[in-house]
Amino acid sequence: xxxxxxxxxxxxxxxxxxxxxxxxxxxxxxxxxxxxxxxxxxxxxxxxxxxxxxxxxxxxxxxxxxxxxxxxxxxxxxxxxxxxxxxxxxxxxxxxxxxxxxxxxxxxxxxxxxxxxxxxxxxxxxxxxxxxxxxxxxxxxxxxxxxxxxxxxxxxxxxxxxxxxxxxxxxxxxxxxxxxxxxxxxxxxxxxxxxxxxxxxxxxxxxxxxxxxxxxxxxxxxxxxxxxxxxxxxxxxxxxxxxxxxx
Amino acid sequence: xxxxxxxxxxxxxxxxxxxxxxxxxxxxxxxxxxxxxxxxxxxxxxxxxxxxxxxxxxxxxxxxxxxxxxxxxxxxxxxxxxxxxxxxxxxxxxxxxxxxxxxxxxxxxxxxxxxxxxxxxxxxxxxxxxxxxxxxxxxxxxxxxxxxxxxxxxxxxxxxxxxxxxxxxxxxxxxxxxxxxxxxxxxxxxxxxxxxxxxxxxxxxxxxxxxxx
Numbered sequence: 001x002x003x004x005x006x007x008x009x010x011x012x013x014x015x016x017x018x019x020x021x022x023x024x025x026x027x028x029x030x031x032x033x034x035x036x037x038x039x040x041x042x043x044x045x046x047x048x049x050x051x052x053x054x055x056x057x058x059x060x061x062x063x064x065x066x067x068x069x070x071x072x073x074x075x076x077x078x079x080x081x082x083x084x085x086x087x088x089x090x091x092x093x094x095x096x097x098x099x100x101x102x103x104x105x106x107x108x109x110x111x112x113x114x115x116x117x118x119x120x121x122x123x124x125x126x127x128x129x130x131x132x133x134x135x136x137x138x139x140x141x142x143x144x145x146x147x148x149x150x151x152x153x154x155x156x157x158x159x160x161x162x163x164x165x166x167x168x169x170x171x172x173x174x175x176x177x178x179x180x181x182x183x184x185x186x187x188x189x190x191x192x193x194x195x196x197x198x199x200x201x202x203x204x205x206x207x208x209x210x211x212x213x214x215x216x217x218x219x220x221x222x223x224x225x226x227x228x229x230x231x232x233x234x235x236x237x238x239x240x241x242x243x244x245x246x247x
Numbered sequence: 248x249x250x251x252x253x254x255x256x257x258x259x260x261x262x263x264x265x266x267x268x269x270x271x272x273x274x275x276x277x278x279x280x281x282x283x284x285x286x287x288x289x290x291x292x293x294x295x296x297x298x299x300x301x302x303x304x305x306x307x308x309x310x311x312x313x314x315x316x317x318x319x320x321x322x323x324x325x326x327x328x329x330x331x332x333x334x335x336x337x338x339x340x341x342x343x344x345x346x347x348x349x350x351x352x353x354x355x356x357x358x359x360x361x362x363x364x365x366x367x368x369x370x371x372x373x374x375x376x377x378x379x380x381x382x383x384x385x386x387x388x389x390x391x392x393x394x395x396x397x398x399x400x401x402x403x404x405x406x407x408x409x410x411x412x413x414x415x416x417x418x419x420x421x422x423x424x425x426x427x428x429x430x431x432x433x434x435x436x437x438x439x440x441x442x443x444x445x446x447x448x449x450x451x452x453x454x455x456x457x458x459x460x
Binding site: 131132134135137138141142145146151154155158159161162163165166169170172173174 | 382385386389392399403404406407408410411414439442446450453454457458460
């Protein structure tokens with residue numbers, strides 16, 4: 001079953017079958033979510049209209065964290081089964097995670113200016129997010145610097161796994177540092193149980209982000225597999241030509 | 248065990264110049280900071296421990312490229328692997344040697360600069376440097392065979408891993424009055440050291456094999 005699941009052809013076929021649906025879901029949930037968040041959700045009683053940034057900021061942060069988790073799971077899978085496809089998928093989805101992290105940091109800064117009065121603060125969450133960006137960038141630099149692609153993917157998988165073990169340690173140490181150093185006073189958002197008029201657009205936007213990430217992932221994986229196909233085809237052509245020349 | 252100790256002793260005899268260079272950078276920086284801050288002794292006293300730990304971590308991460316480089320270039324690592332010897336023992340010996348010739352001098356420098364006033368600071372520097380070396384060894388092993396320069400790569404790989412270490416060891420100096428005693432920080436530093444040791448001895452052989460392949 002798992003052997004079949006990791007077969008590139010099978011995976012590609014399933015992914016491509018799902019691709020139109022996930023694209024449609026992106027459009028649908030995105031439109032509904034944006035409509036809801038712009039017109040039907042109330043402004044916050046403290047933050048006013050700027051609270052609407054949340055509907056992009058929060059899904060992007062969730063996306064950034066979950067993409068890294070996926071990368072770590074895939075890397076572990078790749079090590080256990082010694083298959084190359086999980087590593088390939090890890091490489092294919094890394095830029096999506098980078099994009100989500102950048103969106104999260106960017107919108108966070110834009111949101112922070114009117115709410116906290118500053119673009120950036122050395123808050124626990126912000127710092128862990130910045131370090132997540134560095135983990136992503138380290139992975140990406142490592143994977144793109146190697147000559148040999150097979151080796152690059154394995155090396156990246158090592159870093160993805162170590163980084164994943166490190167994420168809770170970073171989160172805990174940074175948070176603990178902050179809470180010990182100065183108790184949360186400025187950054188405490190008075191947040192009651194979130195009302196459904198705000199939850200609905202948030203959920204809808206989260207679905208849109210997830211569907212978007214899935215679509216892009218399928219397209220990127222397809223591209224990576226096709227690149228490999230072309231390369232092996234060229235290799236075979238070259239060998240054939242050499243044999244002809246020799247004969 | 249005999250081999251282990253013999254290797255450490257042999258490695259200590261041929262300490263490369265670059266380690267000394269890194270140590271002198273540290274000394275220069277401390278002299279410069281000390282001179283600059285002579286007008287504000289209170290500020291200097293308050294910032295000195297953090298500065299010392301931060302600088303020693305920075306110095307260690309600068310030196311990480313040296314960890315396996317020499318043995319890599321003269322083919323010792325390849326020979327060890329082809330002989331089927333235990334590469335884990337080699338790695339541990341290498342890291343401990345590196346710590347003995349860089350970590351211990353750093354601890355001594357830090358002690359001299361701070362006047363051996365705080366044993367917490369010395370302990371913090373000692374564990375932080377060793378933990379950072381253990382974790383950085385993985386990155387260093389992965390970077391051995393990259394085609395482009397690893398000047399950007401190595402810090403990018405080690406920086407996120409080093410942050411918790413620095414936070415915990417600085418926390419032991421700053422938050423003692425808040426949390427009531429430094430003992431929890433001792434435990435935390437030791438715990439991080441053990442995690443790093445376990446991780447490093449699993450990931451490092453793999454990384455070296457990967458670079459060799």
